[in-house]
Structure formats: C-alpha cells, structure tokens
Amino acid sequence: MAWPALSVSWPASEIPPFFLMSSPFRRPVLRLRERSTAVLAGLAMLLLPAVLPPVTPAAAPLLPGAQAQQKLLRISAIPDQKPETLNRLYPLLANELSRSLGVPVKYVPVTDYTAAVSAFRRGDLDLVWFGALTGVQARLQKPGARVIAQRDIDASFQSFFIANTASGIKPIANQKGLSVLKGKRFTFGSESSTSGRLMPQYFLGQAGVRLSDFAGGAPGFSSSHDATIALVQSGAYQAGVVNEEVWQSNLSSGKTDPKKVIVIWRTPGYANYHWLAQPNLDQRFGKGFTARLQSTFVNLRASNPQQAQILDLFGAKRFIPATPRLYDPIEKVGREIGKIR
Amino acid sequence: MTPLAPAQHPWSQRRPAAPLLILLPALVLLPLAAVLPAVVHGGGWELIGQFAFAAITPSGDPVLLASALRGLGVTVAVALLGWAVSLALGLVGGVLSSRTVWRTMAGRVWPAGALRRLLAIPRSIHELLWGLLLLQLVGLQPAVAVLAIAIPYAALVARVVSDLLDALPTAPLEALRAAGAAAPAALLTALGPALLPGVFSYGGYRLECALRSATLLGVFGLGGLGTELRLTLQSLQFHELWTCLWLLLAVMLLLEGLVRLLRRRWGMPGRFGLAAGAVGSRGRELLLATLALLPVLLLLALALGVNPAALLVVQALPPFHPDWPAVLALPWGAMVASTLLLTLLAAALAVGVAPLLLLLVAPWPWGRLLLQGLWALGRLWPPPLTALLLLFVLKPGLITAALALAFHNLGVLGRLLLEAADAAGGGAEAALRCAGCGPRLALFYGRFSGLSRSYLAYGAYRADVILRETVVVGLVGAAGLGTLLLEALSSFAVDQLLALVAVYAALTLLGEDLSDRVRHRLLAA
Known part of the structure; x- marks a missing residue:
C-alpha cells in the first residue's frame, strides 16, 4: 500500500522550537515553561503505577485453561435462539444447578456456533448446550467429553420446510417433492445448525436438490430460526427451513401469520440438542460430579415452580439421559456434507 | 492497428481532461443499471420500510440502553487500545524499515528492504481474518480483538512511517553528520x-x-456493539438496532470532530489535498496529550480484562486432517475472479459516485448536509450488515456484495473528497461563479479539476483496501473467497483455511503493487 499523501517534506526552517530545544546539539537552555512541562510529565509517569488498580487475573472474564477457574462451573449454549431468551433462561438454570450441585455456576454468553465449539475444545467452557452437529464437532475435538442429557423432544426432532404463500409453493406429499424449491430464493438458518441446515441439506440432497440449484446460485444463511421465519414471511426469501420447536412457538405466540407463511413438508425425525460436559469434571469438582450433573437434569420436574420455569423456557417436559451413540447418524451425515472432517 | 510513435499516438492527444478524469469511474453505473433489475426481487420492501421508520423511533428501553452503552464502551476501548499498540509498534517497525536510517546507522540499505517485504505479510491479511484466526489460536478473550486490529495496523503504520522518513530531505542530516554528530542523535x-x-x-x-474495525469485529462475534447490531438486525428488532446505531454515530462523529480539531490545532497536513500544513508549534500540548493517553489506555485495558499473559497460552488446535487434493480441487479460478470483479465494481462505484453526488446536490444548500449524513452512516454501518439489509430486496450474489462494500467506502471517500475540496480554497470556484457559471460547473471546474489526480490516486489506494475487505461480505453468498472462508471456519477445515488465507495474502500483495503503480502514474502526470 502506501499512504497516498502528497510527498511530505518540511523546510528545516519550520522545525518547531520545542524540538530544537530538546535536541542534543544546543545547550539545554530550558525555559521555565518547558522545564515545568518536563517536571509535570516526569511526575505523571512516576505516579502512573499508583493510580492503577492491581492487575488481577480475575479481571479476564474468559481465561483459557480450566485450571484458572478450578471451582467455577462455566455453562453456555449455542446462540440459536433470540439472545433475550437465552439471557433469561440461563441465569435461572445457573441458579438451579448451583443450588443442586453446591458449586458456583456462571453463564458465559457466546455469540457464534464456531466460537462455542472452540471454547469447549480449549476448556474455557465446562458444560454446553450444543446442537447435534456442533456437539459432535466438539466431541471430536475434545476426546472423552461426556454426553449428559437431551430433552424428551430431542430423541426424534424434526425440521419444517416453510414457504411464503405468495411464492406459489404448495405443500408437498413426499420428499421427492422438494425439487419444487429449485430456482427459488431459499434460506437455511446458521451454517452449523443441525435442524436449520445439516439435516435439511441432507434431505434436499436425497431429493436431488443441490445448493447451487437455488436462485442466485446459493442458499442464504439467516443465522437463526426466528430470522428464517421473519425473512420468509416478509418475502425476502420464498422458502426456508426451521426447527419444529421454534415454528410452534412462533405460531402459538401469534408472531407467525399463517396466511403469509405455511409449512410445506416435515422431515423424518433425528436426534438433536444435548448437554455436553468436559471430561475432567470429576477431577475438578469431586468424584461422581458428572453423574450428579446428569441426575440434576433428569430430575428437573414441572411440579417444582422454579424447575417448571426452566423446563418451559427449554420447551421440554423433561430431560432424559443421552449417549454418544444416538448421534452416530448425525456424524455420518456431517461427514457426507463436509461439516465434519 | 499500425504502431505509432508515442508522440503521435492518438490516445496521447485524447487524454481526458483533468476535470473529466474524476468522473470516469462513475461510468460503472451504466452497466450496473442494466443488470440491477434482474437482481431485484423486491420481496422485503415492507421490511426496508420498517427499518427506515425505526430510524426515527429508536427504542428507549433502559435495559437495552445499558447493554448498548456497555457494548459501545467495549468497542471504543478495543479501538483505542488496538490503535495505540499499532502506533507504537508501527513507529518502531517504520524506523527499522527505513532506508535512510539503515544508511546512516549501518551504511547499508538491504535490511530495510527485507524488513519491508516481511511486513507486507501481516498487512495483507484483513483484521477480521486475524481476529478469527487468533480466536482459534488463543481462545475467546478481549485481547483477541485488540490484537486483531494491532497486527495489520502496525504493519500499515510501519510502511507509512518508513515512506515518510525516506521522503524527507536529507540535507539537514548530512549537515549534522558532517559536523560530527553521532548517527542516532x-x-x-x-x-x-x-x-x-x-x-x-x-x-x-x-x-x-x-x-470502524472494532465495530466490524463485533459483527463477527468478537464483542462490543457490533454484536448487538448483528443480533438485532438478524432478529429484525429494528427499533433496538437504531438505538445502538445512533449511539455509535454520535461517538464516531465526536471522534472525527476531535481528530479534525487536533489536526488543525497542531497544524498537521490533511490526508490528501493541496495545502500541506505547517509543522505543529504546540509541541508541549502534544506531549502532554500523549502522556495523558497512557494512563487512560492502561485503565481501559484493565476494564476490558485484557490479559497479555493469557495470550501466550496457545491452546489445543482443532484436529488437523489435511486433504490437499480436495483443497486443490476447489474452484479457485472462479472464486478469485469473482473476488477481483467484486473489488473493481465496488471501488469504481465508491470512487465515482462521491464526486457525482456532490455535483448533483451542488445547487442546494441542504444537499451537502444530507450527503454528509448519508456518508457518515455509510462509514459507520459495517458492510456485512448492509449486505444483510440489501438481501431483503436483492438476490444474494456479487452485485449485492459490491453495493454493500461500495456504500461503506463511499462514506470514507466522500468525506475525504469534501475535506480536500474545502482545503483547496474557493478562489477559482468563486471566479467562475462571478463569470456567470452555474454552481455545478463552477464546482466541477473550479475545485474538482485541481483535485482529480490526487483523488483518483487515493481511489487506487482504496481499491486495495476494498480487495482486503471483500472477505467481510462472505455472508451474502456467492461472493468469492469470503463465502468459502466462513464455511471452512464452521467446518473446522484447517487445510482449506490455510489455503484461503494464503490466496488472500497473495492477492492483496499483487493488488497493492498494482495500485501503487497506478497511483504513481496518476501523481506523476
């Protein structure tokens, strides 16, 4: 590059007196004002350490390395819902976990799917609510990570293909019918979303629809399920795909206008969201901690008002134990599509 | 065609006149107007309407305001820290890569050239790429954003400082040396x-x-107000979005005003323009301001939780299973071509439209204010978000990405053009007006003709910046290397990522060389 300023040159006569004063070639005849400035500057530098509060490692909210935060359980979640929902949900959960497990719990917000996986790999997060794909990615990057629990609805989760009514796309009878989406403006959710991208892309591929078949030569990535619904409803995209849970909640809250956006096809079920924990929690928090963590989730009950609120915000009746094997099909699809390598 | 001697070559006599030169890039509007109707889908005009309306009805929710102010604080702190570190490192780097310094100190100049070439590498990688790579390397911590800004900026500053040093007249230096002064003194x-x-x-x-960089890094999840901007846009919370945007605008204008004021007060030259400033005569003030900045920076670093020690702890990298044949099989040719096309389109639009708009509104007193407002928004609003907004009514693809990049750079170029035009003095323009010229023609011949070459030279530099920036509009899809980059990141495909960064670096180095040549020709003529 270079800076395009016109050639910069200054005649020597314009060199300011201040700098000549401090040059080693004149006797240092500092006038009173210069001297006072110099004294002031020197004092300022001297006092600098005094005005600074001592540096404590605790000032860093997210220190790499688990050893830095031995006794703090850091939980997080992939940002696939509206941030305000997550910010309400997680402090509640943190309190409940803290009460039941007897350790301090802190919710660390993460703004990006990839960042959540990376933070888990580095041990910056202890317990994360992952989607199926991100969970598998995280487990492959952190061997020994423990799958803790999923919701009742995660055992057989569905994606819904939706369309704007003005687009003329009609509900389709079977998977082959997905080919009507060729040449349409189509959006996924986030790149790493299981229900908003991975499984839908897999089903589209089975129906012979490639990503380059969409209008503009590529699908959009709206980044969240809520955004997908809003964009399809507005007509910015003619069709899209969302997870069943967000669709139902938008429909029941009246945010979705059934006159403008309809479901055209429901995918077969697949395993989705789950809690994933670091392999070393037992060493850090005591023997049996991981097992207690699992039973805390599994024992959340709607009869307890506090716990009911949590279950409600998670959109679950209850949590059930989960195992890595449940996610083997997801890993296979992920490898086929190139999201897992 | 029969070869002609240079002097007789028809083109050498038919060079466009200087005032016309400035409007040449605007010719790109013609082909653009031809293809634009095919790109419009118009599905989301309603959303655009809501977005525009929300500008005058921003949300005043105290919870939101509090979080926006916190975000703003983080963005400003990251910007200040990144800037200060880059300036300090850049000054050192600049001195170390100056030919004059090496000649005086060691009697040879080749180390300067070598260092200069070495510094080209960090410079060629956009701050966003640095941020995303560092995120993988050292984890999500506040220092990542600071460092992401500091590294490429330091290399930029070093280049500029060494250029400035080598352009200074050496007579005083030689005189001092001849009189027996030691080399460093x-x-x-x-x-x-x-x-x-x-x-x-x-x-x-x-x-x-x-x-601007700190805001952009936030858009990609590295903290600060950028994150809020992206989240509110993606969940279509336009009222909340505008609250954040107005806050950011206020801070940006304040900062720009302050920089302008200090530049004038300390007698510094403008960034490009005809009037070279005198040397600052307020050295003491300058020194005190610098000293006052130090504790402020340290406090900011503490408040932000920057922990330099944590940067040294390089954590486990994602598992690396390179599959080079697959990487080679990627459509590199098409991606590079679309990246270059995107750059040219965006650069021509930004460079050409700024003077055109100024000419258009010249007769109306409020027109200029309106443009200044529009340009401020363009500077402030990160290109990926413009792209997302454009997707409401345009199909994804190269044109949409180019428009987003052009809008942002138009904001930067427009302001510089206006500043330079103001600094150029209005004598010629006033004379033309008195002679009966219309306001547009007077502005065109009176002010722009003198500026056109240095403006276009700056435009060539800007094209180089835009090439680097193409990485940020990958969100729009079908926009060259940027799209693949985001996909590679979310797949943890380290091999693809490395290849992409290398290609980006090579492209920007080539582009830099090309834009250097164009600029020298423009300034030499």
Whole structure:
C-alpha cells in the first residue's frame, strides 16, 4: 500500500522550537515553561503505577485453561435462539444447578456456533448446550467429553420446510417433492445448525436438490430460526427451513401469520440438542460430579415452580439421559456434507 | 492497428481532461443499471420500510440502553487500545524499515528492504481474518480483538512511517553528520521533528479506522456493539438496532470532530489535498496529550480484562486432517475472479459516485448536509450488515456484495473528497461563479479539476483496501473467497483455511503493487 499523501517534506526552517530545544546539539537552555512541562510529565509517569488498580487475573472474564477457574462451573449454549431468551433462561438454570450441585455456576454468553465449539475444545467452557452437529464437532475435538442429557423432544426432532404463500409453493406429499424449491430464493438458518441446515441439506440432497440449484446460485444463511421465519414471511426469501420447536412457538405466540407463511413438508425425525460436559469434571469438582450433573437434569420436574420455569423456557417436559451413540447418524451425515472432517 | 510513435499516438492527444478524469469511474453505473433489475426481487420492501421508520423511533428501553452503552464502551476501548499498540509498534517497525536510517546507522540499505517485504505479510491479511484466526489460536478473550486490529495496523503504520522518513530531505542530516554528530542523535534531530506531523495526521486517520474495525469485529462475534447490531438486525428488532446505531454515530462523529480539531490545532497536513500544513508549534500540548493517553489506555485495558499473559497460552488446535487434493480441487479460478470483479465494481462505484453526488446536490444548500449524513452512516454501518439489509430486496450474489462494500467506502471517500475540496480554497470556484457559471460547473471546474489526480490516486489506494475487505461480505453468498472462508471456519477445515488465507495474502500483495503503480502514474502526470 502506501499512504497516498502528497510527498511530505518540511523546510528545516519550520522545525518547531520545542524540538530544537530538546535536541542534543544546543545547550539545554530550558525555559521555565518547558522545564515545568518536563517536571509535570516526569511526575505523571512516576505516579502512573499508583493510580492503577492491581492487575488481577480475575479481571479476564474468559481465561483459557480450566485450571484458572478450578471451582467455577462455566455453562453456555449455542446462540440459536433470540439472545433475550437465552439471557433469561440461563441465569435461572445457573441458579438451579448451583443450588443442586453446591458449586458456583456462571453463564458465559457466546455469540457464534464456531466460537462455542472452540471454547469447549480449549476448556474455557465446562458444560454446553450444543446442537447435534456442533456437539459432535466438539466431541471430536475434545476426546472423552461426556454426553449428559437431551430433552424428551430431542430423541426424534424434526425440521419444517416453510414457504411464503405468495411464492406459489404448495405443500408437498413426499420428499421427492422438494425439487419444487429449485430456482427459488431459499434460506437455511446458521451454517452449523443441525435442524436449520445439516439435516435439511441432507434431505434436499436425497431429493436431488443441490445448493447451487437455488436462485442466485446459493442458499442464504439467516443465522437463526426466528430470522428464517421473519425473512420468509416478509418475502425476502420464498422458502426456508426451521426447527419444529421454534415454528410452534412462533405460531402459538401469534408472531407467525399463517396466511403469509405455511409449512410445506416435515422431515423424518433425528436426534438433536444435548448437554455436553468436559471430561475432567470429576477431577475438578469431586468424584461422581458428572453423574450428579446428569441426575440434576433428569430430575428437573414441572411440579417444582422454579424447575417448571426452566423446563418451559427449554420447551421440554423433561430431560432424559443421552449417549454418544444416538448421534452416530448425525456424524455420518456431517461427514457426507463436509461439516465434519 | 499500425504502431505509432508515442508522440503521435492518438490516445496521447485524447487524454481526458483533468476535470473529466474524476468522473470516469462513475461510468460503472451504466452497466450496473442494466443488470440491477434482474437482481431485484423486491420481496422485503415492507421490511426496508420498517427499518427506515425505526430510524426515527429508536427504542428507549433502559435495559437495552445499558447493554448498548456497555457494548459501545467495549468497542471504543478495543479501538483505542488496538490503535495505540499499532502506533507504537508501527513507529518502531517504520524506523527499522527505513532506508535512510539503515544508511546512516549501518551504511547499508538491504535490511530495510527485507524488513519491508516481511511486513507486507501481516498487512495483507484483513483484521477480521486475524481476529478469527487468533480466536482459534488463543481462545475467546478481549485481547483477541485488540490484537486483531494491532497486527495489520502496525504493519500499515510501519510502511507509512518508513515512506515518510525516506521522503524527507536529507540535507539537514548530512549537515549534522558532517559536523560530527553521532548517527542516532543526528537522525533524531534531523528527521524526528519533520516526521511528526505526517505521523500524527496519519495516526488520527488510523484511529477513525480502528473504530470502524472494532465495530466490524463485533459483527463477527468478537464483542462490543457490533454484536448487538448483528443480533438485532438478524432478529429484525429494528427499533433496538437504531438505538445502538445512533449511539455509535454520535461517538464516531465526536471522534472525527476531535481528530479534525487536533489536526488543525497542531497544524498537521490533511490526508490528501493541496495545502500541506505547517509543522505543529504546540509541541508541549502534544506531549502532554500523549502522556495523558497512557494512563487512560492502561485503565481501559484493565476494564476490558485484557490479559497479555493469557495470550501466550496457545491452546489445543482443532484436529488437523489435511486433504490437499480436495483443497486443490476447489474452484479457485472462479472464486478469485469473482473476488477481483467484486473489488473493481465496488471501488469504481465508491470512487465515482462521491464526486457525482456532490455535483448533483451542488445547487442546494441542504444537499451537502444530507450527503454528509448519508456518508457518515455509510462509514459507520459495517458492510456485512448492509449486505444483510440489501438481501431483503436483492438476490444474494456479487452485485449485492459490491453495493454493500461500495456504500461503506463511499462514506470514507466522500468525506475525504469534501475535506480536500474545502482545503483547496474557493478562489477559482468563486471566479467562475462571478463569470456567470452555474454552481455545478463552477464546482466541477473550479475545485474538482485541481483535485482529480490526487483523488483518483487515493481511489487506487482504496481499491486495495476494498480487495482486503471483500472477505467481510462472505455472508451474502456467492461472493468469492469470503463465502468459502466462513464455511471452512464452521467446518473446522484447517487445510482449506490455510489455503484461503494464503490466496488472500497473495492477492492483496499483487493488488497493492498494482495500485501503487497506478497511483504513481496518476501523481506523476
């Protein structure tokens, strides 16, 4: 590059007196004002350490390395819902976990799917609510990570293909019918979303629809399920795909206008969201901690008002134990599509 | 065609006149107007309407305001810290890669050239790429954003400082050396004071850039107000979005005003323009301001939780299973071509439209204010978000991405053009007006003709910046290397990522060389 300023040159006569004063070639005849400035500057530098509060490692909210935060359980979640929902949900959960497990719990917000996986790999997060794909990615990057629990609805989760009514796309009878989406403006959710991208892309591929078949030569990535619904409803995209849970909640809250956006096809079920924990929690928090963590989730009950609120915000009746094997099909699809390598 | 001697070549006589030169890039509007109807889908005009309406009805929710202010604080702190670190490192790097310094100190110049070439590498990688790579390397911590800004900026500053140093007249230096002064003392005395105005002027400009970069890094999840902007846009919470945007606008205008004020007060030259400033005569003030900045920076670093020690702990990298044949099989040719096309389109639009708009509104007194407002928004609003907004009504693809990049750079170029036009003095324009010229023609011939070459030279530099920036509009899809980059990141495909960064670096280095040549020709003529 270079800076395009016109050639910069200054005649020597314009060199300011201040700098000549401090040059080693004149006797240092500092006038009173210069001297006072110099004294002031020197004092300022001297006092600098005094005005600074001592540096404590605790000032860093997210220190790499688990050893830095031995006794703090850091939980997080992939940002696939509206941030305000997550910010309400997680402090509640943190309190409940803290009460039941007897350790301090802190919710660390993460703004990006990839960042959540990376933070888990580095041990910056202890317990994360992952989607199926991100969970598998995280487990492959952190061997020994423990799958803790999923919701009742995660055992057989569905994606819904939706369309704007003005687009003329009609509900389709079977998977082959997905080919009507060729040449349409189509959006996924986030790149790493299981229900908003991975499984839908897999089903589209089975129906012979490639990503380059969409209008503009590529699908959009709206980044969240809520955004997908809003964009399809507005007509910015003619069709899209969302997870069943967000669709139902938008429909029941009246945010979705059934006159403008309809479901055209429901995918077969697949395993989705789950809690994933670091392999070393037992060493850090005591023997049996991981097992207690699992039973805390599994024992959340709607009869307890506090716990009911949590279950409600998670959109679950209850949590059930989960195992890595449940996610083997997801890993296979992920490898086929190139999201897992 | 029969070869002609250079002097008789028809083109050498038919060079466009200087005032016309400035409008040449605007010709790109013609083909654009031809293809634009095919790109419009118009599905989301309603959303655009809601977005525009929300500008005058921003949300006043105290919870939101509090979180927006916190975000703003983080963005400003990241910008200031990144800028200060880059300036300090850049000054050192600049001195170390200056030919004059090496000649005086060691009697040879080749180390300067070698270092200069080495510094080209960090410079060629966009701050966003640095941020995303560092995120993988050292984890999500506040220092990542600071470092992501500091690394490429330091290399930029170093280049500028060494260029400035080598352009200074060497007579005073030689005189001091001949009189028997030691090399370091002679260098400091002869070159130090003369260097300062250029450095401070450029430093002020870098601070404005740093604020924009910090906002952009936030858009990609590295914290601060950018994150809020993206989240509110994606969940279509336009009222909340505008609250954040107005806050950011206020801070940006304040900062720009302050930099302008200080530049004028300390007698620094403008960034490009005809009037070279005198050397600052307020050295004491300058020194005190610098000293006052130090504790502020340290406090900011503490508040932000920057922990330099944590940067040294390189954590486990994602598992690396390279599959080079697959990487080679990617459509590199098509991706590079679309990246270059995107750059040219965006650069021509941004460079061409700024003077055109100024001419259009010349007769109306409020027109200029309106443009200044529009340009401020363009500077402030990160290109990926413009792209997302454009997707409401345009199909994804190259044109949409180019428009987004052009809008942002138009904001930067427009302001510089206006500043330079103001600094150029209005004598010729006033004379033309008195002779009965219309306001547009008077502006065109009176002011623009003198500026056109240096403006276009700056435009060539800007094209180079845009090439680097193409990485940020990958969100729009079908926009060259940027799209693949985001996909590679979310798949943890380290091999693809490395290849992409290398290709980006090579492209920007080539582009830099090309834009250097164009600029020299423009300025030499």
